[in-house]
Amino acid sequence: MDKRSEMHRRERRRYVIGYGGSLLLTLAVFLIAYTYGIETKGVYLAISLLGLAQLIVQLVYFLHIDRRRSSREDLDLVLFSTLVLLIIILGTVWIMGNLAVRMHTYPM
Amino acid sequence: MKRAPSHSYPGLNLGRRHESAHKATEVVTFGFWVFLMSDLVYFGLMFAIYITMIDAQAGGPGPHELFDLKSVFAQTMILLTSSLTVGLAMLALKYNLPRSRIVLWFGVTLVLGLSFLVLEIRDFMAMAEKGGIPQRSGFLSAFYGLVPLHGLHVSVGCLWLIVLGIQLRVFGLTDLLMSRVVRLALFWHFLDLIWIGIITIVYFGGLTYG
Numbered sequence: 084m085d086k087r088s089e090m091h092r093r094e095r096r097r098y099v100i101g102y103g104g105s106l107l108l109t110l111a112v113f114l115i116a117y118t119y120g121i122e123t124k125g126v127y128l129a130i131s132l133l134g135l136a137q138l139i140v141q142l143v144y145f146l147h148i149d150r151r152r153s154s155r156e157d158l159d160l161v162l163f164s165t166l167v168l169l170i171i172i173l174g175t176v177w178i179m180g181n182l183a184v185r186m187h188t189y190p191m
Numbered sequence: 192m193k194r195a196p197s198h199s200y201p202g203l204n205l206g207r208r209h210e211s212a213h214k215a216t217e218v219v220t221f222g223f224w225v226f227l228m229s230d231l232v233y234f235g236l237m238f239a240i241y242i243t244m245i246d247a248q249a250g251g252p253g254p255h256e257l258f259d260l261k262s263v264f265a266q267t268m269i270l271l272t273s274s275l276t277v278g279l280a281m282l283a284l285k286y287n288l289p290r291s292r293i294v295l296w297f298g299v300t301l302v303l304g305l306s307f308l309v310l311e312i313r314d315f316m317a318m319a320e321k322g323g324i325p326q327r328s329g330f331l332s333a334f335y336g337l338v339p340l341h342g343l344h345v346s347v348g349c350l351w352l353i354v355l356g357i358q359l360r361v362f363g364l365t366d367l368l369m370s371r372v373v374r375l376a377l378f379w380h381f382l383d384l385i386w387i388g389i390i391t392i393v394y395f396g397g398l399t400y401g
Contacts (some may be wrong), residue, residue, distance in 0.1 A: 084398075085382060087286060088286075091282065093288040094282055094285075095279070097284055098275060098279065098282070099275070100276040101275075102271070102272075102274075102275040105274075106268075106269050106271065108266070109267055112390075112391075112395075113242055113260070113264050113267075114400075116260065116395060120312060121398040121399055122398075122399065123394055123399075124318075124399065126399070127395060127396065127400075128396045130391060131391050131395075131396075134387055134388075134390070134391035136386050138365075138384060138387055141274070141380065141384055141387070142384070145274055145278060145380045145383070145386075146377065146380050146381075147204075150231075154304040156221070157221060157224055160224055160225065160228060160251065161224070164228035164229075164232060166233055168231060168232055168235040171232065171235050171236060171239055172235050172239045172242070173240060174241060175236075175239035175240075175242070176239060176242050176243060179243040180243070183243075183246075
């Protein structure tokens with residue numbers, strides 16, 4: 084019973100840490116946007132890096148994805164899907180962006 | 192009989208205390224991850240379309256006239272908190288807390304999910320009043336293809352919460368229902384991940400590059 088409640092506390096703490104971390108990152112993103120405005124690329128770079136950090140925090144603390152050997156197969160699935168996703172997104176943006184430049188709808 | 196390892200699939204595991212439910216959950220959870228990942232690829236396509244369409248505003252209203260960051264901030268907070276409460280529901284289940292506790296966290300999650308949807312629909316209505324309707328420009332078509340798709344997922348999640356809540360009341364904590372709660376929690380966390388992509392790419396990205 085004691086060991087159980089100990090484990091319960093630990094797993095609950097894990098969720099609360101994940102929540103606290105995500106909360107801080109979200110507040111930071113909106114604070115940056117509010118203070119500096121959202122016009123410049125530098126600000127956007129900071130915002131997207133914080134977004135990426137929050138993705139990782141939630142994957143680890145909420146979805147419990149990590150490098151534990153027993154969940155390796157599923158981690159492979161997630162990584163492979165991410166690879167497919169990156170190829171789709173980056174490929175689309177690259178090709179369509181290049182097309183737009185050649186059609187002169189974008190300034191060079 | 193070989194015992195299932197205590198941690199055998201991503202996401203919170205039911206563990207040894209629910210041995211039979213744990214084993215039954217392992218395979219279906221893997222299948223559910225395959226579904227989530229294919230859903231992720233679908234969302235990824237919509238993101239890619241949105242990124243290529245950011246400039247295609249055809250003289251219509253753009254991100255600066257249409258997006259309301261205060262409302263987006265509120266929606267983000269609500270969805271993030273609901274991700275925590277669905278996790279707490281899952282923990283209540285795992286550690287055999289009274290069923291009322293599970294139903295309580297389910298209820299809180301449902302209320303948060305519905306408030307998220309109300310705010311989102313109010314945003315869409317405000318956008319439509321300013322002339323931001325899907326057929327106005329490629330940018331708006333891409334926006335309405337992506338953000339309401341996420342909203343639709345949240346609606347389905349809410350419906351799932353209601354159905355599962357009723358099933359828990361009627362049937363009690365059977366193995367099948369426990370494994371369904373695990374999948375619902377995964378689905379809900381996944382929606383929160385997609386939402387981070389939406390605020391970063393659709394809202395902030397739109398405001399920066401649109």
